[in-house]
Amino acid sequence: MLETLRGGGLNTEPLGQTIDQYMDENAIRASHIKYGLVITEMNTLRSVQCTLDDIPQGQLKDYMLASSACFPALRPYEIDGVKYIDGGWRDNMPLELAAKMGATELIGVDVDGVGLTRPNLTGLPTASSAAIGTWGRCLILTVCVPPKTLPGLYGYHAGIWPPGRYGVWHSAR
Numbered sequence: 001m002l003e004t005l006r007g008g009g010l011n012t013e014p015l016g017q018t019i020d021q022y023m024d025e026n027a028i029r030a031s032h033i034k035y036g037l038v039i040t041e042m043n044t045l046r047s048v049q050c051t052l053d054d055i056p057q058g059q060l061k062d063y064m065l066a067s068s069a070c071f072p073a074l075r076p077y078e079i080d081g082v083k084y085i086d087g088g089w090r091d092n093m094p095l096e097l098a099a100k101m102g103a104t105e106l107i108g109v110d111v112d113g114v115g116l117t118r119p120n121l122t123g124l125p126t127a128s129s130a131a132i133g134t135w136g137r138c139l140i141l142t143v144c145v146p147p148k149t150l151p152g153l154y155g156y157h158a159g160i161w162p163p164g165r166y167g168v169w170h171s172a173r
Contacts, residue, residue: 008072008075008076009069009071009072009073009074009075009076010073010074010075011075012065012068012069012074012075012077015065015068015074016061016065019061019064019065020061023060023061023064025057025058025060025061028052028060029052029057029060034051034052034101034102035051035052036049036050036051036052036094036097036098036101037050037063037064037067037087038050038067038087038088038090038091038094038097039063039066039067039084039085039086039087040084040085040086040087040088040089040090040091041082041083041084042071042076042082042083042084042085043082043083045089045090046090047087047090047091048084048087049087049091049094049096049097049100050063051097051100051101059079062077062079063079065077066079066084066085067084067086067087068086069084069085069086070085070086070088070114071085071086071089074086086115088114088115088116089114089115089116090115090116091115091116091118092114092115092116092117092118093108093109093117093118095108095118095120095121095122095124096118096121096122098122098124099122099123099124103124104124105124105125105126106120106122106124106125106126107126108120108126
């Protein structure tokens with residue numbers, strides 16, 4: 001493990017292959033379900049909130065990999081010459097992004113991950129404030145696999161999601 005950390009973290013290529021296998025960018029863009037993510041600029045630690053409209057066509061995979069780069073476990077991911085790490089370093093539950101995208105009610109699932117969890121300053125009602133994970137302090141990297149593959153995995157089925165009603169779905173730490 002120490003050697004992995006000294007080498008800058010694990011390579012994100014296997015995760016990228018999983019995204020290639022299961023994710024259809026055009027289908028996501030055509031869906032009525034809104035999608036957003038947060039990435040953190042590594043050098044400045046500036047939080048960058050991205051809706052699907054902010055992500056250039058053909059680069060959704062890149063933004064997903066950047067958002068999943070749980071540094072130092074995973075290497076930073078570079079987009080257009082800028083290195084990014086997991087958005088959770090600066091915004092672990094992007095409630096503001098959910099509100100900006102039209103959520104009318106928030107469900108926050110706090111899995112006690114590394115990074116900053118900001119208070120809810122959106123003014124939106126919170127149906128459930130938090131559910132603390134029971135896995136202990138460990139890093140779980142389970143991203144971008146079909147939900148049927150993960151029945152009962154904590155966080156993946158944390159709520160029922162009528163489109164446009166709820167805002168935050170956070171699953172792993």
